[in-house]
Amino acid sequence: MKHWVRKLLRFKRPGLVAIGLLFVAACATVGTTVTSKEWTSRATLQSQGIVKDLGGKRIQERYPFGGFGTDNFEQWPTFAAGSPAYPPPKKGQMPAGIKGDPKKGQALMRGPCTACHLIPDAAVWPAGNVGPDLRTIGHRGLTDAHLYQVIYDARVVFGETSPMAPFGASGMWTAQQIVDVVAYLQTLKGNPPGVPDKVTDDKQWNPFTRDVVKPDYGDPLDLTANPVLGLADSVAVPLWRKPGPKGQQSCAGCHGNIGAADAQRPLGVIASMAGVGARYPKWIARHSRMMSVEDFLAVHAPETSGHEMPSQGEQNLTMSILVKSQSNGMPYQIDLKDANVAAAVKRGQELFQRRVGQRGQSCSDCHTARGGGNKFLGGRFLADVEKDAMVNHPYWRTAWQRPIDIRIRMQWCMTPLLANMLPGDAPEYADLETFLISKQTQRGDKLLVPRISH
Ligand code: HEC
Ligand code: HEC
Numbered sequence: 001m002k003h004w005v006r007k008l009l010r011f012k013r014p015g016l017v018a019i020g021l022l023f024v025a026a027c028a029t030v031g032t033t034v035t036s037k038e039w040t041s042r043a044t045l046q047s048q049g050i051v052k053d054l055g056g057k058r059i060q061e062r063y064p065f066g067g068f069g070t071d072n073f074e075q076w077p078t079f080a081a082g083s084p085a086y087p088p089p090k091k092g093q094m095p096a097g098i099k100g101d102p103k104k105g106q107a108l109m110r111g112p113c114t115a116c117h118l119i120p121d122a123a124v125w126p127a128g129n130v131g132p133d134l135r136t137i138g139h140r141g142l143t144d145a146h147l148y149q150v151i152y153d154a155r156v157v158f159g160e161t162s163p164m165a166p167f168g169a170s171g172m173w174t175a176q177q178i179v180d181v182v183a184y185l186q187t188l189k190g191n192p193p194g195v196p197d198k199v200t201d202d203k204q205w206n207p208f209t210r211d212v213v214k215p216d217y218g219d220p221l222d223l224t225a226n227p228v229l230g231l232a233d234s235v236a237v238p239l240w241r242k243p244g245p246k247g248q249q250s251c252a253g254c255h256g257n258i259g260a261a262d263a264q265r266p267l268g269v270i271a272s273m274a275g276v277g278a279r280y281p282k283w284i285a286r287h288s289r290m291m292s293v294e295d296f297l298a299v300h301a302p303e304t305s306g307h308e309m310p311s312q313g314e315q316n317l318t319m320s321i322l323v324k325s326q327s328n329g330m331p332y333q334i335d336l337k338d339a340n341v342a343a344a345v346k347r348g349q350e351l352f353q354r355r356v357g358q359r360g361q362s363c364s365d366c367h368t369a370r371g372g373g374n375k376f377l378g379g380r381f382l383a384d385v386e387k388d389a390m391v392n393h394p395y396w397r398t399a400w401q402r403p404i405d406i407r408i409r410m411q412w413c414m415t416p417l418l419a420n421m422l423p424g425d426a427p428e429y430a431d432l433e434t435f436l437i438s439k440q441t442q443r444g445d446k447l448l449v450p451r452i453s454h
């Protein structure tokens, strides 16, 4: 093996390794997977999101996304078919006789509110701008009761489509906490009154003037720039040629050999796989569901060659990269005229707008122009489903030093909403992915797998 490949293979995944050990230790207890009833997951254990009882405490096992633990949110809506709808908008009554503490209110806003709103607080860095600038909110003569209702359940004031979570109605915040924040907001008059406080001259502090920085990681199709190519070269390429454990045909035996690489297909050219990645997700009649390449391989590989290829495992991620890279440069072209695909697009669009988790937010709250699309959530600039190619997966994620598929992204986007995730290969995620790729098909976005991204 070439030296650089060996070096790249030692990529570190401390958090994931630790969680892996936890799963082994917890194996003795019996768990259930939260998914639609008709699909038995073929995903890795970490990807299944098993809910189990640990001595009276129910937990959901998941990836250690940004410090989110194993808290179980099964009482709140998820994307699973049959999961209940989020409770409707609710009026709140500001309790009489409790006094707000503006200092406490300011501290409470750092994080949960400043992810979307700018306040005149130099300690807040970076604030987001999904919601309006609040630096002069106290100058507008709004009543305390009005501000209380906005925080308690913004849908009552701004309508059902408000991207702001109902902090009071969901039970996340107490009446006292909301009253403290109202007291703080009323102090925000501006300086002079009505003119936003500047706080600092650094234009990066203010999300309305901050630059959108797109880091340059080099050419993603260059073996020396993209670590996942080295991994795929040492995992998926030999696996493609390897007969099964019981002497079954190899992938190459049925689909042909891997030829020399070219600029678009750095892992080598497999003629029979050209264009395949661009046509997925596909309706697979035998399973009555939409499947991505990743979903398909998790079932097809063990059935044909005998190789296990669980969703989100290293073999599945790298084999998907090998297959999808054969379509690099080609436009997405899923079959939107197929009635089953059209139905999945519709289901996916509904799921995209579905409020999930205790926070009761939807994908569209962060990824459309009405919500956070092309705005900052904290320091992160959000993709807009109508404009941006949201699926070119799996890719190499620099922050985790590992490849990720679109489903890990979905599982991860759900966690801060305090929602239980579904297994990576859940049919509901396939419908969501179909909706996203229907947009990319309509726009003619071209495949580029594997990318490098933060
Ligand atoms: C996910 C982003 C998001 C978060 C988090 C958020 N808000 Fe909002 N907020 C909005 C949006 C968007 C609006 C504009 C109204 C609308 O479109 O629903 C808004 C409106 C408001 C308004 C009314 C502003 C006006 O000009 O009338 C206030 C006050 C407010 N939010 C306070 C808060 C507080 C306090 C928190 C934390 C408890 C918070 N928001 C958390 C997105 C958010
Ligand atoms: C015994 C022969 C056989 C083996 C071994 C085999 N396949 Fe297949 N493969 C097929 C056939 C036949 C189809 C098309 C029918 C179907 O969808 O099942 C197919 C379909 C596919 C498709 C989807 C093509 C499309 O246009 O939708 C992919 C991707 C694929 N195989 C990858 C693999 C990989 C990777 C391996 C090795 C792990 C493998 N196959 C092993 C026979 C095989």
Ligand code: HEC
Binding pocket: 352, 361, 362, 363, 364, 365, 366, 367, 377, 380, 381, 382, 383, 388, 389, 390, 391, 406, 409, 410, 413, 414, 416, 417, 432, 453, 454
């Ligand atoms: C509370 C806000 C929030 C919600 C709700 C949310 N996301 Fe995200 N999403 C993010 C953030 C933050 C990022 C990272 C942005 C970045 O790194 O550029 C992101 C990134 C993504 C990306 C990667 C985009 C890219 O350019 O690579 C995809 C795909 C995605 N989200 C899909 C979804 C889907 C599907 C849902 C619903 C199941 C969803 N998100 C819900 C906040 C959210």
